[in-house]
Amino acid sequence: MIDSHSHLFEEEFKDDLEECLQRCKENNVNKIILVGFSKETNLKAQEYSKKYNIFYPTAGVHPDEADDNYLEKFNDLVKFVDEHKVYAIGECGIDYHYTKENMEIQKKLLHLQCKLAIERDLPIIIHMRDATKDTYDILKEYQGKLRGVMHCYSGSLEMAYEFMKLGFYISLGGPVTFKNAKEPKDVAMNIPLDRLLIETDCPFLSPEPFRGKRNESANVFYVCKKIAELRGITFEEVERQTEENTKNLFRI
Numbered sequence: 534m535i536d537s538h539s540h541l542f543e544e545e546f547k548d549d550l551e552e553c554l555q556r557c558k559e560n561n562v563n564k565i566i567l568v569g570f571s572k573e574t575n576l577k578a579q580e581y582s583k584k585y586n587i588f589y590p591t592a593g594v595h596p597d598e599a600d601d602n603y604l605e606k607f608n609d610l611v612k613f614v615d616e617h618k619v620y621a622i623g624e625c626g627i628d629y630h631y632t633k634e635n636m637e638i639q640k641k642l643l644h645l646q647c648k649l650a651i652e653r654d655l656p657i658i659i660h661m662r663d664a665t666k667d668t669y670d671i672l673k674e675y676q677g678k679l680r681g682v683m684h685c686y687s688g689s690l691e692m693a694y695e696f697m698k699l700g701f702y703i704s705l706g707g708p709v710t711f712k713n714a715k716e717p718k719d720v721a722m723n724i725p726l727d728r729l730l731i732e733t734d735c736p737f738l739s740p741e742p743f744r745g746k747r748n749e750s751a752n753v754f755y756v757c758k759k760i761a762e763l764r765g766i767t768f769e770e771v772e773r774q775t776e777e778n779t780k781n782l783f784r785i
């Protein structure tokens with residue numbers, strides 16, 4: 534199994550990373566996409582990947598970073614990608630959950646990172662929260678040139694199909710196990726299995742039965758299990774196909 538979106542370099546894991554990796558082994562999680570989102574975390578993803586070969590690092594500038602220094606941050610990212618092996622650009626995207634004040638800068642940052650991903654022939658990892666239309670409109674401009682994943686997708690099934698048409702995979706995380714999460718379940722049951730990825734987004738969004746606690750990569754097991762249950766197929770089938778999808782997307 535592959536956790537296609539993890540932040541195991543975060544503070545939350547500083548005391549027991551080795552145990553987290555041991556639990557990955559026990560749950561048969563053998564690859565982890567380690568996702569950076571800022572200058573500091575992009576570097577951490579690299580450092581961890583050199584130390585542990587389970588990790589595949591990415592680098593990006595998150596919409597939370599969208600301020601007046603965005604161009605400098607983007608230029609740092611370009612330089613970083615020149616100097617390091619990364620498996621994807623991102624996470625990046627649009628997030629209007631807390632503020633829309635910086636929306637123009639958020640959009641510019643996403644455009645820049647789409648172009649960078651195309652230029653370097655890398656997939657892009659998209660974070661989208663309360664911003665479906667603006668995110669879709671931007672990604673559509675690059676249709677046919679850009680490939681990537683809608684990470685921790687929480688939108689409608691209908692929009693999932695639209696993103697798939699643009700060349701995107703759909704990744705589901707902990708929320709698919711939540712009792713009241715209608716849309717992720719709808720997506721899990723209906724989209725073609727060959728477009729589906731699974732993830733944790735740890736330390737956030739723990740699946741049931743750990744909801745509310747710190748999340749970790751080993752818990753992608755519960756996401757896989759839930760999706761198999763919802764689709765009425767075997768665990769192994771979801772495991773095998775999502776693993777293949779993730780390898781295809783990130784070329785690992």
Ligand SMILES: [Zn+2]
Binds near residue numbers: 538540734
């Ligand atoms: Zn993330």
